[in-house]
Amino acid sequence: MTVPLQHPKHAALQNDGLLVLDGITKAYPSVVANDGVSVAFRKGHIHAILGENGAGKSTLMKIIFGVTQPDSGTMLWKGEAVAPRGPAHARALGIGMVFQHFSLFETMTVAENISFALPLPLKELSAKIRDLGERLDLVVDPGQPVHDLSVGERQRVEIIRCLLQDPELIIMDEPTAVLPPSGIPKLFQTLRKLADDGRAIVFISHKLQEIRELCHTATIMRAGRVVATVDPTVTPESELARLMVGSAIPAPKRDSHGFGTSPALKIESLDLPAPDPFAVALRDVSLEVFPGEIVGIAGVSGNGQSELVKVISGETRLGASGAGAVRLGGEAIGSLRAGGRRARGMAFVPEDRLGRGAVPSLSLADNALLTAPARSFAPKGLVSFSKVKDLASAIIAAYDVRCGGPDALARSLSGGNLQKFIVGRETALDPKLLIVAQPTWGVDVGATAAIRQKLIDLAKKGAAVLVVSDDLDELLEITDRIHVMFRGRLSDGHRAPFDRNAIGLAMTGFIAGEERATAHA
Amino acid sequence: MLDLALVPRTERSRSAPIVVPLIAVVLTLICGTLLLSLIGKSPAAVVHSFFIQPLSSLNGIGEIILKAGPLILIAQGLAIGYRANVWNIGAEGQLIVGAIAGATLAIIFETSNSVFLLPAMMLAGAAAGAAWAGIAAFLRVRFSASEILTSFMLSSVALQLLYYLVTGPLRDPMGMNFPQSIVFGSAALFDVLIPGTRSNMSIFVGLAATVLAWFFMSRTIHGFRLVVGGMAPDAARYAGYSSARAIWLSLLIGGACAGLAGVGEVAGPLGMLQRNLSPGYGYAAIIVAFLGGLNPIGIVFAALLMALLYVGGDFAVVSAGVPNASATILQGMLLVFYLAASLLFTHRIVRKSVKVAA
Numbered sequence: 001m002t003v004p005l006q007h008p009k010h011a012a013l014q015n016d017g018l019l020v021l022d023g024i025t026k027a028y029p030s031v032v033a034n035d036g037v038s039v040a041f042r043k044g045h046i047h048a049i050l051g052e053n054g055a056g057k058s059t060l061m062k063i064i065f066g067v068t069q070p071d072s073g074t075m076l077w078k079g080e081a082v083a084p085r086g087p088a089h090a091r092a093l094g095i096g097m098v099f100q101h102f103s104l105f106e107t108m109t110v111a112e113n114i115s116f117a118l119p120l121p122l123k124e125l126s127a128k129i130r131d132l133g134e135r136l137d138l139v140v141d142p143g144q145p146v147h148d149l150s151v152g153e154r155q156r157v158e159i160i161r162c163l164l165q166d167p168e169l170i171i172m173d174e175p176t177a178v179l180p181p182s183g184i185p186k187l188f189q190t191l192r193k194l195a196d197d198g199r200a201i202v203f204i205s206h207k208l209q210e211i212r213e214l215c216h217t218a219t220i221m222r223a224g225r226v227v228a229t230v231d232p233t234v235t236p237e238s239e240l241a242r243l244m245v246g247s248a249i250p251a252p253k254r255d256s257h258g259f260g261t262s263p264a265l266k267i268e269s270l271d272l273p274a275p276d277p278f279a280v281a282l283r284d285v286s287l288e289v290f291p292g293e294i295v296g297i298a299g300v301s302g303n304g305q306s307e308l309v310k311v312i313s314g315e316t317r318l319g320a321s322g323a324g325a326v327r328l329g330g331e332a333i334g335s336l337r338a339g340g341r342r343a344r345g346m347a348f349v350p351e352d353r354l355g356r357g358a359v360p361s362l363s364l365a366d367n368a369l370l371t372a373p374a375r376s377f378a379p380k381g382l383v384s385f386s387k388v389k390d391l392a393s394a395i396i397a398a399y400d401v402r403c404g405g406p407d408a409l410a411r412s413l414s415g416g417n418l419q420k421f422i423v424g425r426e427t428a429l430d431p432k433l434l435i436v437a438q439p440t441w442g443v444d445v446g447a448t449a450a451i452r453q454k455l456i457d458l459a460k461k462g463a464a465v466l467v468v469s470d471d472l473d474e475l476l477e478i479t480d481r482i483h484v485m486f487r488g489r490l491s492d493g494h495r496a497p498f499d500r501n502a503i504g505l506a507m508t509g510f511i512a513g514e515e516r517a518t519a520h521a
Numbered sequence: 522m523l524d525l526a527l528v529p530r531t532e533r534s535r536s537a538p539i540v541v542p543l544i545a546v547v548l549t550l551i552c553g554t555l556l557l558s559l560i561g562k563s564p565a566a567v568v569h570s571f572f573i574q575p576l577s578s579l580n581g582i583g584e585i586i587l588k589a590g591p592l593i594l595i596a597q598g599l600a601i602g603y604r605a606n607v608w609n610i611g612a613e614g615q616l617i618v619g620a621i622a623g624a625t626l627a628i629i630f631e632t633s634n635s636v637f638l639l640p641a642m643m644l645a646g647a648a649a650g651a652a653w654a655g656i657a658a659f660l661r662v663r664f665s666a667s668e669i670l671t672s673f674m675l676s677s678v679a680l681q682l683l684y685y686l687v688t689g690p691l692r693d694p695m696g697m698n699f700p701q702s703i704v705f706g707s708a709a710l711f712d713v714l715i716p717g718t719r720s721n722m723s724i725f726v727g728l729a730a731t732v733l734a735w736f737f738m739s740r741t742i743h744g745f746r747l748v749v750g751g752m753a754p755d756a757a758r759y760a761g762y763s764s765a766r767a768i769w770l771s772l773l774i775g776g777a778c779a780g781l782a783g784v785g786e787v788a789g790p791l792g793m794l795q796r797n798l799s800p801g802y803g804y805a806a807i808i809v810a811f812l813g814g815l816n817p818i819g820i821v822f823a824a825l826l827m828a829l830l831y832v833g834g835d836f837a838v839v840s841a842g843v844p845n846a847s848a849t850i851l852q853g854m855l856l857v858f859y860l861a862a863s864l865l866f867t868h869r870i871v872r873k874s875v876k877v878a879a
Contacts, residue, residue: 313759314761315758315759337761337763338758338759338760338761339760339761339762340761341761342761348759350759352755355753355755355756356753356755356756356758356759357756357759358756359749359752359753359756360752360753361752362748362749362752366745369742369745370749370756370759370760371760374742377742378741378742378745381741381742381743382740382741382742383740383741383742383745
């Protein structure tokens with residue numbers, strides 16, 4: 001199904017296929033990542049590649065950028081057949097890529113970092129960086145060391161580095177994933193300018209709103225194939241989602257219910273120095289979560305969320321004197337190990353599934369045992385394997401975990417299925433307090449909806465739920481109250497109905513009614 | 522030309538635990554024979570004396586059992602720690618301290634005929650070995666000192682302690698100043714297993730340890746926690762398992778096994794405390810533990826092979842005239858080849874598919 005392109009502004013450029021892929025196929029031992037993919041990128045166009053995790057977006061980009069080679073299929077660059085042998089070759093052709101994960105040396109300045117890609121005298125390079133920055137409104141100081149820059153600024157450095165090599169086609173891999181909401185309009189502005197310059201932009205994302213707002217064309221991939229190419233400005237979001245997932249997505253159902261009166265979790269004026277130079281110190285953090293309530297912690301990642309979560313989970317323990325700073329149902333638990341907190345009714349879904357939430361090389365049954373209470377699953381120290389297996393099977397059934405059964409190794413599951421298993425395991429403990437970090441990171445749309453619904457159901461049954469997420473939309477959708485974490489401090493709670501802009505601003509350090517907090521965004 | 526590539530495995534290999542040790546053994550055989558033939562020894566004679574001779578006499582088989590016993594016992598203890606990522610490489614020292622403790626009892630109760638003497642010696646040896654390893658555990662838990670270094674250095678300390686004792690307090694007063702203790706009474710010795718050989722009942726201690734190690738690691742929650750801590754330390758912290766406890770448990774078990782093996786030596790083939798207690802069992806057991814895939818059953822076979830190398834080495838020195846160090850060299854080769862081949866646990870070799878340029 002292909003909807004003809006009808007974007008008025010670019011109608012004249014339609015035949016101007018800068019890069020045309022035809023029948024690209026790439027198979028890996030266990031999966032066909034790209035199956036006969038055909039797509040054309042045009043000059044002056046912002047072209048979205050939309051798909052769930054594992055749909056084959058990354059493989060396709062790797063092929064275009066020469067990181068990997070296709071098994072079959074052709075690539076036409078300006079009408080000529082090419083086969084990029086590696087990133088250097090792709091760059092020489094005029095293809096640039098901005099990766100989601102930055103590759104910058106923290107201790108060097110912006111100009112020094114860029115000089116690796118473009119060996120010019122630093123003075124000349126700095127002038128070019130400033131010049132380009134002014135032209136495209138991508139302002140960074142070439143002499144500033146990278147460790148002083150915010151995530152948004154680092155991304156700008158990556159973009160500038162890419163642009164200085166004057167590419168005609170620019171691949172942006174999930175560029176908004178690392179930005180606070182307030183940084184996104186600016187990025188879009190830049191991308192539009194680049195497109196108006198006559199460059200082709202490939203925008204990889206699974207955020208439908210952004211694609212509808214920014215892109216001229218959207219190619220939707222599912223299970224390695226192109227399922228549709230549409231004009232996203234006229235295609236409704238629900239239709240894009242349906243194409244991406246292959247079925248309609250139920251929205252989480254909520255109803256209002258009362259909260260308990262005494263907090264299940266109470267953190268009072270918690271100060272914690274940074275354990276290592278790359279961690280964030282927590283400063284005067286106070287937080288309460290009541291039974292039945294879902295509380296969200298928003299913020300750009302790296303502002304102290306993971307440090308806070310570890311203090312609550314017990315992975316970081318406070319000394320006996322500080323034990324009272326964290327209370328579970330009134331009891332001081334700050335100095336207890338995670339096991340002791342679990343025994344008192346805490347459960348926790350960490351952001352890293354493999355290696356923390358689950359042991360990759362152990363079976364799901366063994367991973368169910370990981371946090372199961374030893375008293376009932378290993379009486380007298382002897383593991384009851386039949387009980388453990390039953391528990392794993394029950395979780396698999398209840399949460400629709402797609403896997404080879406309780407004996408399947410944890411690492412054989414997709415991210416979303418493993419997350420469903422871990423959420424299932426932790427909720428099976430029937431916790432008084434559930435902490436969930438990044439519940440739907442890298443999880444496909446279908447599993448995301450299921451996981452969010454489970455969290456809502458758990459709160460409805462009277463559990464206190466604390467959700468830490470980079471995805472503000474997720475928090476707006478499921479929480480009753482949102483706190484924002486910025487540089488180790490926690491804001492006051494925002495209550496529903498939420499003011500999206502106020503929360504977004506707080507994520508960059510702005511606090512309503514105050515001057516701009518500490519440095520830049 | 523054959524174009525081969527290494528590809529990460531997507532699931533656990535069933536054959537690798539058997540194939541990997543076999544590759545190591547075969548490569549050791551080939552390279553060992555090659556090396557010895559380079560110094561002018563007939564390969565046939567070397568192979569014969571290393572692998573055929575020991576197995577063709579009752580005495581040879583007895584010697585293999587004698588040497589396999591302590592290897593099995595120590596390796597079972599070490600493997601538990603290794604699976605928990607606790608690297609006790611000081612089993613040699615723990616063996617020495619265990620031997621000293623057992624011997625001390627045998628010397629104090631020189632004239633005793635009690636059936637409890639030998640069990641008491643075993644208990645004392647295990648406790649002393651555990652205590653010696655416990656020093657490394659304490660240093661690790663309290664000061665984060667690497668147990669690799671401390672347990673290894675403690676072996677040197679143990680050796681000096683032994684030298685002091687056999688030339689001083691525990692020396693046989695009638696021994697004409699030889700650095701050795703009195704010869705133990707029969708109540709302090711293990712019974713002979715196969716008459717006419719030096720093999721003794723202590724092999725059953727090793728076999729009992731095998732069963733216990735299997736049970737502990739695969740049936741108890743404590744074994745499970747150790748395995749989790751070794752495979753994924755973050756997951757262990759997440760689950761609330763104590764890493765201090767894992768370190769203590771690993772080192773105490775390893776130390777107790779090594780100490781027990783030390784008693785097996787003084788109450789077995791030696792019959793006294795002397796300067797040379799062990800031909801490096803504590804170190805060879807490290808190789809045995811890995812060659813056996815850290816698996817209790819695998820360790821029994823690996824220990825038998827290692828014992829064959831020890832005994833074969835003795836035969837080869839006499840009959841094929843190879844240097845004394847050959848057995849040690851072969852042990853070293855075995856470990857190196859095993860470590861190289863263990864890449865196959867996580868990767869497999871495939872022939873590269875020929876690509877057609879698009």
